[in-house]
Each structure stands twice: as C-alpha cells, then as structure tokens.
Amino acid sequence: MxxxxxxxxxxxxxxxxxxxxxxxxxxxxxxxxxxxxxxxxxxxxxxxxxxxxxxxxxxxxxxxxxxxxxxxxxxxxxxxxxxxxxxxxxxxxxxxxxxxxxxxxxxxxxxxxxxxxxxxxxxxxxxxxxxxxxxxxxxxxxxxxxxxxxxxxxxxxxxxxGPSPKIARTGAALDAALEAEKGPGSPCPIKGNVSGNGRIYHMPGQADYLRTKIDESKGERWFCTEPEARDAGWRPAAR
CATH class of the missing domain: 2.40.50.90 (OB fold (Dihydrolipoamide Acetyltransferase, E2P))
Incomplete structure (x- = not known):
C-alpha cells in the first residue's frame, strides 16, 4: 500500500x-x-x-x-x-x-x-x-x-x-542544593533511604528530598533512574 x-x-x-x-x-x-x-x-x-x-x-x-x-x-x-x-x-x-x-x-x-x-x-x-x-x-x-x-x-x-525569571531563580537554587547534597562521589540525583518504613527513594523536588541524608554505611545509596531504584528493591516516596 x-x-x-x-x-x-x-x-x-x-x-x-x-x-x-x-x-x-x-x-x-x-x-x-x-x-x-x-x-x-x-x-x-x-x-x-x-x-x-x-x-x-x-x-x-x-x-x-x-x-x-x-x-x-x-x-x-x-x-x-x-x-x-x-x-x-x-x-x-x-x-x-x-x-x-x-x-x-x-x-x-x-x-x-x-x-x-x-x-x-x-x-x-x-x-x-x-x-x-x-x-x-x-x-x-x-x-x-x-x-x-x-x-x-x-x-x-x-x-x-527558556524558563521564566521566577522559575529560573528557584531552579538554580535547587540545582545548587542538589550539588551540595550529592558531593563529589555521588553523580546520581535519586536518594535511596533506609528507615523503619523500609527502602524508599526520593526524587529531586519531593517534599522530603533535601532533608533526607544518605548514609552508605547503613545500606543507603544513590540511584540515577527510577527503574534502577525499583529493581534494587526501593519503592517511591509518597510525596
């Protein structure tokens, strides 16, 4: 055809x-x-x-x-x-x-x-x-x-x-905070937290992202993608 x-x-x-x-x-x-x-x-x-x-x-x-x-x-x-x-x-x-x-x-x-x-x-x-x-x-x-x-x-x-001025300012602030959080040995942005609620991953911009600290000695880790986090046994944060 x-x-x-x-x-x-x-x-x-x-x-x-x-x-x-x-x-x-x-x-x-x-x-x-x-x-x-x-x-x-x-x-x-x-x-x-x-x-x-x-x-x-x-x-x-x-x-x-x-x-x-x-x-x-x-x-x-x-x-x-x-x-x-x-x-x-x-x-x-x-x-x-x-x-x-x-x-x-x-x-x-x-x-x-x-x-x-x-x-x-x-x-x-x-x-x-x-x-x-x-x-x-x-x-x-x-x-x-x-x-x-x-x-x-x-x-x-x-x-x-490009982004409007208001969103550009807040986005730049988030980028700076993420870089400070990740540190030189953490190139990936998703936080895999371990707590009494189990293994939960937090995405940038979610409610508890910046307050969540990663301690690799406790089995916590960073992920580059959501499928990677899920395959490793983590579930997404509720908010």
Missing part, C-alpha cells in the same frame, strides 16, 4: 522498513514503544508525537503549591513510561509535523495515552486547542494535579524563551 501524499519521502522509507509492525495501513503502527519524553515515543525506530498534547521538556522545572521547584519534565517522561509499562502501543494518524513525526493518537491497553497524560496533569493541551481533551484538562486543573499544583511555563513558551 502506498504512503499518503502528506507523508514525506523519509517517513515512507522508515515505514517500509518497519512494515511488519503495521496493521495494513500507512497511517497506523503498533508494537513495543520507547519513551523519549512526555509527548514523544518511538515504535520500530519511528518517532511519534502524541496528538494535541504538549508535555514539559525533560530539562524543565515547575513550582509546586509551596513554590518549591520540582523536575516536572522528568516526571512527565516517567509518567508516560509508567502508562505504557511494556505494553504494546497502537498509534493512528492523519498528518505529520515539520519534523517528519506522525501526529498520532496512541493507545496502550485500550487507554488513550494523550488523554491519560492530560488527565494526570502531566501535559497540557497543545496551544489551548481543546477539541480532544478539553474536558479532562479542566478536571486536572480544578483538582490541581501534576503541573497544575503550582506554577509552570507552558512547554511552548519554555522552548521559545
């Missing part, structure tokens, strides 16, 4: 290579997915952008209800990865963007991934276009979920201008 006219030649070539993953339609692809960030993934080597949502960039910082910075970009990336959690992802699209990425509605286990990200406050509707997900964004905003719990730069404003 030939590619639609709107597909660029480079995308058609990629689709031909990945033909085994298609459901017989050049506007569809399915298979295991690799998460790039909160609104982008790869299936069979093809980059796919979730339709009508915009997630914070991985380097982006937001402010919580108390005005403290937290790594919302990394949190959004992790949220999408946890939604998929190894399941087969099916995507369908009708157009591609200027970066040769299909703009797709994608599902895993029957769940619309874009809708789920908006509902959790881990992404926003792209440039205020409410056609698909306006209802769930209103609910997430009212419940102060995810990014809506405090202040944030819209992802498109962050890409264009």
């Amino acid at each position: 030939s590619c639609r006219r709107r597909l660029a030649a480079s995308l058609c070539a990629a689709l031909a290579v990945a033909s085994a993953a298609f459901a017989g339609d050049p506007g569809r692809i399915a298979g295991p997915a690799e998460v790039t960030d909160g609104d982008t993934l790869r299936i069979a080597g093809q980059r796919i952008r979730l339709l009508e949502i915009d997630a914070p960039e991985r380097a982006q910082t937001c402010l919580d209800a108390a005005g403290a910075p937290w790594p919302c970009g990394e949190a959004s990336t992790q949220a999408l990865a946890e939604l998929i959690d190894g399941a087969k992802v099916s995507c369908a699209w009708e157009e591609i963007d200027r970066y040769d990425r299909p703009l797709a509605r994608c599902e895993a286990r029957g769940r619309d991934l874009g809708r789920a990200m908006i509902a959790a406050g881990q992404a926003v509707i792209y440039r205020g276009r409410p056609e698909l997900y306006g209802d769930v964004e209103a609910q997430a905003k009212a419940a102060k979920l995810g990014m809506w719990s405090g202040d944030f730069d819209t992802p498109w404003a962050f890409r264009r201008n």
